[in-house]
Amino acid sequence: EPEVTQTPSHQVTQMGQEVILRCVPISNHLYFYWYRQILGQKVEFLVSFYNNEISEKSEIFDDQFSVERPDGSNFTLKIRSTKLEDSAMYFCASRWDLQETQYFGPGTRLLVL
């Protein structure tokens, strides 16, 4: 069964460093999402992406964040200058159609020191 994959599974970085989280959505999917979950809290929407542009973003998704689909398979989330409060689990999701279920990846756990 096709699945969303994410790399790396864990990343540790120093405050102020840039990180890129990578996702490979399911191949025929058209809508892509990033969510994050701070430890012990609920899952929060960050951004949605369709047709090579952002369709919606949350208040969390400020100028330090960007997303890109650099080729036909990868979907990346970049944090330019990480802060301690960016430490969280980041989930990528994709779907074929707006009415269909979103499929979530296993997540990348980011720790900012």
Added chain:
Amino acid sequence: GEDVEQSLFLSVREGDSSVINCTYTDSSSTYLYWYKQEPGAGLQLLTYIFSNMDMKQDQRLTVLLNKKDKHLSLRIADTQTGDSAIYFCAEITSGTYKYIFGTGTRLKVLA
């Protein structure tokens, strides 16, 4: 607001039924979902219900939907220790159809 509310904790004995409740906010939500998250792990889709249904049964899982009260519940029959996890409900919002997750219910199953 966009807060989807759940009770934080539920403790049951093995073999009993568990009922996890959720109050959602968007009456135009087309689908409502239940996800399971084990410690340190990702989100596992358990089941979902379409908004024109009142009930959906899937093996040990029963989902009840009360659209008037915007209330969703997940019943787990014959709860096992392996069911211990955090359970999130989620609704789809209109527009970009992003998911809004609930606060999560931590289910503890006592042997």
